[in-house]
Amino acid sequence: MTEQSPPEHITAASISGKRRRIVQVTPNYPPLLGGLERVVQILATRLAARNDVRVITTDNKAGGAPHRAVEKGGVRVRRHRALTVAHTSLAPGMFGSLLRIERGTVIHLHCATAVVPEQVWLSARLRGLRYLLHFHMEVDASGPLGRLLPLYKTHLFGRVVRGAAGVIVLTESQRGFLAERYGVDPAKVYVVPNGVAEEYFLPPRTPGVEPAAGSAPDPLRLLFVGRLDIQKNVARLLDALALVAEPVRLRLVGDGDLRQDLQAQAARLGLDDRVEFAGRKHGEDLVKEYADAELFVLPSDREGMALVVLEAMAAGLPVLATAVPGNIETVEGVGVLVAPTPQAMAAAIDTLARDRSALAAPAAAGRARVADSRWDQVVAAIEDVYEQVGF
Template sequence: MPDSLAPAFNLPETAAGESPLRITLVTDAWAPQVNGVVRTWTTIIGMLEGAGHTVTVIAPDRFRTLPCPGYPEIPLAWYPLHKVAGMIRESRPDAIHIATEGPIGLAARIHCGRKGLPFTTSYHTKFPEYLHARLPVPLAWSYAGMRWFHNGGKGMLVATETLRRDLDSRGFRHVRRWTRGVDTDLFRPRDYDQQAPALRDLPRPIILSVGRVAVEKNIDAFLDLDLPGTKVVVGDGPLLSELKRRHPDVVFVGAKHGEELARHYAAADVFVFPSRTDTFGLVMLEALASGLPVAAYPVTGPLDVLTPAVGCMDEDLRTAILAALDIPREACRAYALENGWDACARQLLDSLVTVSAS
């Protein structure tokens, strides 16, 4: 794992009599990509390794890649099947987890199926809905492919109860909850001089959105609203140039990471999560930890992450935003403090132990 991604969390060391695991993680999402999936895995890997387990990551940085159509910043492995099979054999895994349904994940799924190797998967993205938003592909076709991919495993990990129920109703098997966490030391309320300088003196309220600037994030629903104060967008993506042209009143600051990202959260007054297709939305926890109330649609992700004490959900996003401005920042921070990474790491580890012992 790159040093710049090394987290500062620790899972309790392997208990006496409990053997450390050799875990092979297969993922198409990895550095230099910056998103909730990558942040989750880099944090969890650091915790697992700190507890004495060995994690081998099979990711795009180990392959010849091509840019993803429409998302040139996302590298896709080119014909990875043979190489993935060799990497899995060399890692001698006690447990295999396939995190994504991209080319590398698909190669691992095929190899495990051929060899009868048990594995688990995780469902980070509503891929059928994402694909449907860009291409005329029926949802039923995509979900059929997703069922084949995930139902071959011993367990499918999802972030929320709403998503678990939805996938269960669509014929997915062995669906298990896998919570998320937030770094409450990095993401925290800050004094004026610790906030992002570019945002400090903008007209209030500062209404912030953080995420990929792409069609599936539904960011237009936020930017088209008539709102007081200043709209700020943190992130990069294929729609950035077009949205800058269409919304000259919006402050686009580009992608931000780590301390710089935390300073941007701290400078805002309310956080907007306009996506209807994310399975969780880690940025909502980051915003809450920074003391920001959240406004969102009442859909999977927000329905499970937010409570009326820290967020407002409404099909009229403007109504949700204006109502969220009245939520005390202290309540948001207190709620986030209850959502650390320890439970997330333990749930994953427990699932992998079950698979390795099967």
């Protein structure tokens, strides 16, 4: 990934300082675990320091959270009852909330699944309102209905993207992708990368002590953080671990629909002594996971700009990831990218486990890349986009 910075016309100096009404519209929201959900929550909470902020979302995997609540920072959250079909949250009641949005409100739509974007587009057209679209990741096909996705993208989602008053993307490559795939005018696309919270910037690590001659090294401590779902493809990582010859141990931090399947796979592969399912971690507990690990691994099929990778880099962890969209832009030049196969991942893990001095360079490069990626800067850039778009 090349160094990311906002375009020249996005500068903190252009922020007007006025108080806005902002509605963040997202298919899912914490307590559901996920990078997009965390990004929306962070933006909503920090924007609420000087704006009136609401979130319109669904109750998908909300863990019993109330349908109406005032949450951290005074953010008002409205969760609509949803049915999940083909990894897509369907919440008909959301459309009513969209139709009741007051004029003059910033409608900030976060896109990563179908249906919700179309509801925003239709409600805005019916009422003559404008919206800003935040493009996190291109949706890939999954499940039996996946064959309909190309038609959906061409005839529905393309209209949503082109109809936005402005579009926020995470990388320059996403800007080019939207222009090529959906015909979006690059002039109305703004590059604003994700950020990292201060608590993840840990002190530089001290090199480990080399084992005495003839003694076996301690297992290399691997860490994965994220949802246990199809996109993250932790099954690929377990298959890779079964091929690794060097002593390693893997902690899987997170939860999801595939947890039981993955536990069964680990047992089937004889990995019970190498793999630990640690469950969800938050706050100081998650920071400690980064601090205790030696190598962060991400076996995803695709990403937008994974928060966990940025956090790992800030914590001084070297990153090993699959060379797929999103990971390439984030990790290239500062981490280790490998083909998305168990064999390639296993070979890279073995190489690093044998020569742990090779971990120092990607760890330092990763820290340098995210050194200026604080959330305060991201929020300032987001507010600047609001100003430039005319909200």
